[in-house]
Amino acid sequence: MNEAPTLADVAGRIRSLPAMPTVALELLHTLTETDASSADLVDLARRIAQDQAITARVLRVANSPFYGLQSRVASINDAIVVLGFSAVRSLVLAAAVMASLPGGPCTGFSQERFWRHVLGTAAAAQAIGKRLGRPSEALFIAGLLHDIGRLALVVLYPARYAATLAAAREQDRGLQETELAFFGFDHAAVGASLAEHWHFPAEIADALAWHHQPDRGKAGGLAAIVHYADAIAQALDLDESEDSQVARLQEDAVASLGLDWDALLAVLADTQTRFDSYRLMLG
Template sequence: MKPPSLDEMIGQVQKLPSMPTVAIEVLRSMAGADIDIDTLARQITQDQVITARVLRVANSPFYGLQSRVGSIHDAIVVVGLSAIRSLVLAASVMSGLPAIRCPGFSQHRFWRHVLGTAVAAQALARPLKRPPEALFLAGLLHDIGRLAMLVLYPTDFTTVLGIAAARDCRLEDAERSHFGYDHSEVGAALAQRWNFPADIVDALAWHHRPALGLPGGLAGIIHYADAIAHALDLDQDGDQPGQMPSLDQDAVSALGLDWESLNAVLAETQARFDSYEPLLG
């Protein structure tokens, strides 16, 4: 049977679970200038699973709090609104999408890599003087198209996994070989349909080919964050052959990071990831 076209793939989006209400409210708060912290905290607290995961991270050694926080409101005050919103979005995305059973695909490793890329992007935000929330979100969603392909067309994606294993090639190359497009295009189309900001859509579309993204956009940073997550082996895949991304040296050079800054980013990425692991459930 012929694999679905990109339009057919995107047309099946309604079969995916909608984004949790709490995530929608957090995204709205990121777009608005005036934020009522009390209202936002109440909205987050309505989801007990997400609240529990976020509070476990907020009380982790990474934030070095002198006393434990017991509510989302207190966590926002002590840890900061930006950090809590990022944690809520991560917990929402990870808990809101369905479990997947597909031979050769580990959902646990997938989420570890996605979270690792998000915290690497967040760590890059400081030396690059870029918005940490937008980078975290772009990193968190950068492979969401792959999950959509898996959920909507599991038989086709099993074929993709077989191609990648037989040819010892990157998964995105196997996706293009079978479907004629890859998860980047699917993810960008989904993000656009879900009304995500244009810079997030662009980052999802071009994180494997940052030279084609918006000049000065987020794609190059997510491209590098993706590579950092792989280099630190945060998904515990043992650096399997064929899975390491091809690094665009021009995009990396354009970021202008020196060795001291890079070492600080690597250390912060590992520390954040270790503290954020409770979000994985």
């Protein structure tokens, strides 16, 4: 096997990854905006509708039982009117990321299981946020993107990452720990580089960088919630992986969220319900 790349090597090769759709990046940069003008909504609907793949994914979720709509939503514009700009923006971002960043050929890596896991983490992050009174949209996006660095490693270094996956299974150790052994850094560090390259909002970038080490993230930020959501998605086996491992939790970070047993049970049920809707994006 070739010499392990450095993080600087990865950062340099990130430019070769498929670009996220312009509309997705623009929407991501508007996460801090609370209001959108009528003209903005009309322009959004028009531009999204031009991409049939994204539109189809969004409408499948919009028409799921989770939203409980009385009549079927037939267009992005209708979805915005009925569900609201924020909800549709989250769904569009998810659909765009899934459509534009497919995994490459890497032995042992399942693209479907990957997307099931991150959608599950996004659902869990929203469910936790609901109990904490935190806005759900940024949590959904942070959960969706938290492992994007892993996808980059699969695409850029498929042979080395295949060996990483095999070693993790054979040695029964955590994937993050095995990434550090094979690369000298983990997917969270790569995710932070991607966030910088694509100019993600600061709170999203912080969650990507520190979801395995939330004590190093911004105080009161999203990292601790995504950290817990990641473990919940794995505990619920939402990716249906035979060798899924529950992530090691930082007890202080989890305790800081203040969720008691009853709240956790509610989070687990809410996560499953949300995931059953979001997984419709997978077709």
